[in-house]
Amino acid sequence: MSKNQISFNISERKILLRVVDIGFVLAVLFALSTYFHFDYFTISNENWSWVVVLVLYISLFGTVFEIYDLQKSSTFQSTLPNVFMTAMVVVAFYLLTPLFTPFLPDKRIQIFFFFLGILGGLLVWRAIYITLISSPRFYKNVLLIGEPTHIDEIVSSFRDVDPNYKIVGFINCEPDNTVLPKLVKAYKAADLKNIIEENNVTEVIVATYNSELITTDLYQDLMDLLHQGFAIKEYAQAFEEMTYRIPVHYLGKDFYRYFPFNRNNQNKLYLFQRWILDMVFAFIGCFTGVLVLPFVLLGNLIGNRGPLFYSQQRVGEHGKLFSIIKFRTMVVDAEKHGAVWASKNDARVTTFGRFLRRSRLDEIPQCLNILKGDMSLIGPRPERPKFVKELAAVIPFYEARHMIKPGITGWAQVKVRYGDSVEDSLMKLQYDLFYIKRRSFFLDLNVIVKTISTVIFFRGQ
Secondary structure (H helix, E strand, O other), rough: OOOOOOOOOOHHHHHHHHHHHHHHHHHHHHHHHHHHOOOOOOOOOOOOOHHHHHHHHHHHHHHHHOOOOOHHHHHHHHHHHHHHHHHHHHHEEEEEEEEOOOOOOOOOOHHHHHHHHHHHHHHHHHHHHHHHHHOOHHHEEEEEEEEEHHHHHHHHHHHHHHOEEEEEEEEEEEOOOOOOOOOOOOOHHHHHHHHHHHHOOOEEEEEOHHHHHHHHHHHHHHHHHHHHHEEEEEHHHHHHHHHHOOOOOOOOOOOHHHOOOOOOOOHHHHHHHHHHHHHHHHHHHHHHHHHHHHHOOOOOHHHHHHOOOOEEEEEOOOHHEEEEEEOEOOOOOOOOOOOOOOOOOOOOEOHHHHHHHHOOHOOOOOOHHHHHOOOOOEEEHHHHHHHHHHHHHHHHHHHHHHHOOOOEHHHHHHHHOOOOOHHHHHHHHHHHHHHHHHHHHHHHHHHHHHHHHHHHHOOOO
């Protein structure tokens, strides 16, 4: 096997992007201050706090504007506007916090140099990253082992999340199956070691439902690779690590191996921190609701012409029903023929209602649901009883999302753009179960930051 293949995992590339971003920005600003008499931002023992604040702002707003999204970071067209927005907002916030950062300079041109320094540092590193790290030289070549049925779906899932993850083919564990996948080439089990050698494969993923399909010879070959230190992963484990969701459609009777839902669900300190976060957000949300209420009331009178609020039964924690409260965004008789799925560009949504949805102002009254204890800030979105019954009948483990309180925002909401079908509900469930399994302070923080990004880019409804 080749020892010259270089590849980075998803987490390694994200860390690389963040760390080198900071290094390049500080290097450019240091060069400006040294060679061009730029003295607004200088690096010294006396003003180390300036550096800390700048690093925090770049990391925070870089996340909000998605400059650390691997798909967007792989091309100039997608990363350039996000980098530009990040640089602008970082400079604006840096100027607005003079207690922790330098006061405004006498020469305003220095602010412009400061902006160019940050923008230039980010762009130079991104050019290097796209040219080198995102090139085929750094691709991770992967070989699958499994049945043909789900291979195309697996390949698509991995390709969507990581552009540098190249699946070179798969070992067909069902040689009698004539329905072969379209996205990758099928190989025989006897060719395993030759395929790895010829394609510089660095990782093997076993994605078979039935372990009995792994023949004795194939098993021995895998053991030999393992003894040589070769990376061999089980599909569900690799899928969860890469996509940040759980492949519920792949799990069988041994599902309990993948659902250790006991990490923070019984952690009193974490649950108390969650309660504090919920209460703070709910009170701030109610205060904000009072401030925007005159504007929403006026818009409702002109554009909606009907009741300001609407309530609807939803399924909450442990299947308990509760009434969700929102600003009305649809026409008054939207469901005169019964409950139906909301769809993208739904004709029942009014013009003002569409604005409320895109700005997320329609969600503000749900702060009352948080105060009542029916909801939390972060969790799976609550669904209607009729749809829960229908989805639970066709999607395995669907009702497992009711293990915790539903939320105003959630991991599925910031990862999936929009959903109005069973397939979309399956995708959201995978993210919801990942959140329930892995929820923590840092994952909650990640959801909040990505929610801000979702609102800024007006995603979803």
